[in-house]
Amino acid sequence: MKASEPGYIEDKAALQHRLRRIEGQVRGLQRLVEEEAYCIAVLTQITAVTRALQAVALELLDDHLSNCLLGPEAGGEQGTKAKLAEATAAIARLVRS
Amino acid sequence: MKASEPGYIEDKAALQHRLRRIEGQVRGLQRLVEEEAYCIAVLTQITAVTRALQAVALELLDDHLSNCLLGPEAGGEQGTKAKLAEATAAIARLVRS
Amino acid sequence: MKASEPGYIEDKAALQHRLRRIEGQVRGLQRLVEEEAYCIAVLTQITAVTRALQAVALELLDDHLSNCLLGPEAGGEQGTKAKLAEATAAIARLVRS
Amino acid sequence: MKASEPGYIEDKAALQHRLRRIEGQVRGLQRLVEEEAYCIAVLTQITAVTRALQAVALELLDDHLSNCLLGPEAGGEQGTKAKLAEATAAIARLVRS
Numbered sequence: 001m002k003a004s005e006p007g008y009i010e011d012k013a014a015l016q017h018r019l020r021r022i023e024g025q026v027r028g029l030q031r032l033v034e035e036e037a038y039c040i041a042v043l044t045q046i047t048a049v050t051r052a053l054q055a056v057a058l059e060l061l062d063d064h065l066s067n068c069l070l071g072p073e074a075g076g077e078q079g080t081k082a083k084l085a086e087a088t089a090a091i092a093r094l095v096r097s
Numbered sequence: 098m099k100a101s102e103p104g105y106i107e108d109k110a111a112l113q114h115r116l117r118r119i120e121g122q123v124r125g126l127q128r129l130v131e132e133e134a135y136c137i138a139v140l141t142q143i144t145a146v147t148r149a150l151q152a153v154a155l156e157l158l159d160d161h162l163s164n165c166l167l168g169p170e171a172g173g174e175q176g177t178k179a180k181l182a183e184a185t186a187a188i189a190r191l192v193r194s
Numbered sequence: 195m196k197a198s199e200p201g202y203i204e205d206k207a208a209l210q211h212r213l214r215r216i217e218g219q220v221r222g223l224q225r226l227v228e229e230e231a232y233c234i235a236v237l238t239q240i241t242a243v244t245r246a247l248q249a250v251a252l253e254l255l256d257d258h259l260s261n262c263l264l265g266p267e268a269g270g271e272q273g274t275k276a277k278l279a280e281a282t283a284a285i286a287r288l289v290r291s
Numbered sequence: 292m293k294a295s296e297p298g299y300i301e302d303k304a305a306l307q308h309r310l311r312r313i314e315g316q317v318r319g320l321q322r323l324v325e326e327e328a329y330c331i332a333v334l335t336q337i338t339a340v341t342r343a344l345q346a347v348a349l350e351l352l353d354d355h356l357s358n359c360l361l362g363p364e365a366g367g368e369q370g371t372k373a374k375l376a377e378a379t380a381a382i383a384r385l386v387r388s
Contacts, residue, residue, distance in 0.1 A: 042157055043191070060136055060139055060140055081357075093144045185255065192289055227307055244345065250337060254337070284334045288337075
């Protein structure tokens with residue numbers, strides 16, 4: 001990993017694959033609404049998309065903590081403190097979303 | 098609302114509009130990853146998509162409760178009980194997702 | 195159920211039992227911190243308490259929808275609309291918490 | 292911080308204070324149910340307790356990441372990997388709870 005690369009660089013292709021699947025799930029939602037599917041069926045599908053997004057977020061966070069916070073790029077004690085504050089703020093947003 | 102129409106029928110166009118915006122947000126996520134954006138920027142954007150999906154879910158649920166559970170279509174005491182169990186299961190999935 | 199009784203009246207004893215168990219879990223958390231338990235052990239226990247509270251919330255919501263929204267106490271179409279708006283606001287707070 | 296001390300050692304008193312307040316909130320919930328308060332009032336109070344617990348969890352996590360993962364106690368590359376896996380599992384439980 002170079003200094004300019006994000007923590008997920010080694011998972012980039014897998015991440016894109018998952019995001020394309022999520023895009024397909026959102027189009028599936030549009031189809032359900034187009035066909036006037038039952039409310040509960042649409043809600044169940046929304047829950048599935050939300051969970052898929054959360055799984056991507058947790059994977060990204062894991063990559064970030066491993067590679068950006070703990071890796072050789074972390075950049076000294078000062079840089080680490082700032083990055084930690086940033087990471088915990090991102091975790092808080094995830095937990096509350 | 099006819100018996101065969103879903104609770105969100107009057108909001109159908111608005112729902113589709115919101116789902117297309119969410120599809121655009123997911124494509125935006127793919128672009129961020131493609132350009133190797135910083136992990137935290139991607140995470141922040143995932144949180145935004147998750148919240149947009151939750152807002153759609155809450156709107157659907159409101160439509161469902163108003164029109165399918167309480168409306169004239171509800172279908173007698175037995176039908177209402179079954180529908181209520183189904184709605185609370187959907188709410189539980191939302192709360193835990 | 196009388197008009198002045200809450201929707202959970204028939205589950206009142208069971209609810210109190212669960213809330214006392216949750217109180218015990220919170221005291222267990224204090225003991226863990228007192229004994230300087232490992233951070234992750236405390237976090238795991240917090241998650242358990244949060245889930246127990248959510249389960250109580252979902253049960254209350256079910257009682258509320260069955261007895262206050264759909265029951266004979268619901269109080270006419272106007273009263274029902276107001277109660278529905280109130281219930282969906284409570285669900286939104288739960289989903290976002 | 293000694294090797295045997297948890298990451299929250301410097302916040303221990305503040306944590307205990309917050310956990311005692313949460314215990315009081317849970318007893319407040321029991322009082323509401325005892326007095327047969329309106330369902331929505333009880334639900335609103337449950338949401339407040341859940342949020343207070345989440346805030347404690349996020350603070351603990353921040354202490355853990357700062358002091359146990361990044362601190363001098365982290366214990367070499369192997370120990371750090373194991374601790375990171377443990378931390379991300381705890382974050383996943385929080386996000387999904």
